[in-house]
Amino acid sequence: MESGRGKRPRPAKTPTSPLSSEAAILPAIQLMLNEQSTKFENRFSVLENKILKEIKLIREQCAEVVATVEHHSIELKEMKQEMEKLKEEMAIAEKENKEELDKMETYVxxxxxxxxxxxxxxxxxxxxxxxxxxxxxxxxxxxxxxxxxxxxxxxxxxxxxxxxxxxxxxxxxxxxxxxxxxxxxxxxxxxxxxxxxxxxxxLSRRVRMERRSQVEALKAARGAGKLAYFSRAEPTKLIVDHVWIPKKDQPRFIEKLGRRVEIGKDQVVQRRGIPMVVDQGARGNDVIEAANQ
Missing domain, CATH: 3.30.70.1820 (L1 transposable element, RRM domain)
Structure with a gap:
């Protein structure tokens, strides 16, 4: 009986379908992708926050730099204005000192x-x-x-x-x-x-040069019958009929008189529209005398 009993046959293996294998793997892959995506998003979020913080810090630093530059720019502008003002004050003081020195030298x-x-x-x-x-x-x-x-x-x-x-x-x-x-x-x-x-x-050389540059106005005024002379107290100031005529106003003053004088040769000049000859000898001595009065 035992010899006649044979082994129980094993059931035949059913071949696995490729589709069923892929279906089993896909959820695992999806899970892995999700995990990686989450990790990437987290890391990106951390990096983004870090970058944003750094950008904010840079902006704050830039704002501080801009504010500092603007402050220094204002200070520099104020310093330039103060320097210009100081230059003007120094120029005025230098002019006043020269005038005072001229007065002292003239007085001495x-x-x-x-x-x-x-x-x-x-x-x-x-x-x-x-x-x-x-x-x-x-x-x-x-x-x-x-x-x-x-x-x-x-x-x-x-x-x-x-x-x-x-x-x-x-x-x-x-x-x-x-x-x-x-x-x-x-x-x-x-x-x-x-x-x-x-x-x-x-007179000092500066006073002589200043007077010489104003001789034309002095001669024009005298030629027009006005009282004209250089002040003794302030030796570079031309006085006409007891009024000081500043050097910058003298060309207009001469034009108003209608008479221009050229030093150094006989010439015909206009006096109120009337031509007249100025004698060379008289003019030469008058000019020298006037320039040094």
Missing amino acids: ARENLVFLNVPVPEKVTREGGKENVEETMKEFMMNKLQFTEQEVEGIEYQRIHRVQAGTSPRPIKVRYLRYADKVSIQQRANLLKNTRMYITDD
Whole structure:
């Protein structure tokens, strides 16, 4: 019986379908994808937040930098304005200092006169001896300014000498003991018209240049019959009929007078529309005298 009993046959394996295998794998894959997607989103969210924080911080820092730059820009602008104001104040102060210095120099030299083109005596030139400048001045005053010998002897000097200059003959600078003596000599300066000799105040170079640049206006005013002169207290100011005429206003002032004067040659000028000739000799001495009054 046992020999006749055979083994129980195993059931045959049913072949697995490819579709059923894929169906089993897909949920796992989907789960993995979801997990990875979640992780990526989380990491992206963290990175995004970090980037946003950094951007915010950068913006805050940029705003601080902009505010600082604007503040410094305002400070720089204010500093520039202060510097410009300081420059203007310094220019004004420098001008005032120069004017004060001119006044002081003019005041110190108030007893001085300078005589130009007074020749050296022929005897000294011929024999080559040393010139006695005081004697030269005495001869000049008697011969050219019509002082008497007694008047000349009554004039006292603090100092008298020829100055070092490039011109020949060298100018003679005189410092009088009494201001009245200086004035009496100045009053006779018109006797030197039509000569190369003339008398001036002892003025600084800056004052002389300032006066020279205003001679045209002074001559125009005098030509129009006005009282015109340079102030003694403020030596660079041109006064016409007791009114100061600033340098910047002088071209218009001359135009209003209707008369322009050119220095250095005979010419025809217009005075209120009427042509007239200005004599060279008279003009030359008047201009020199006016520029140094």
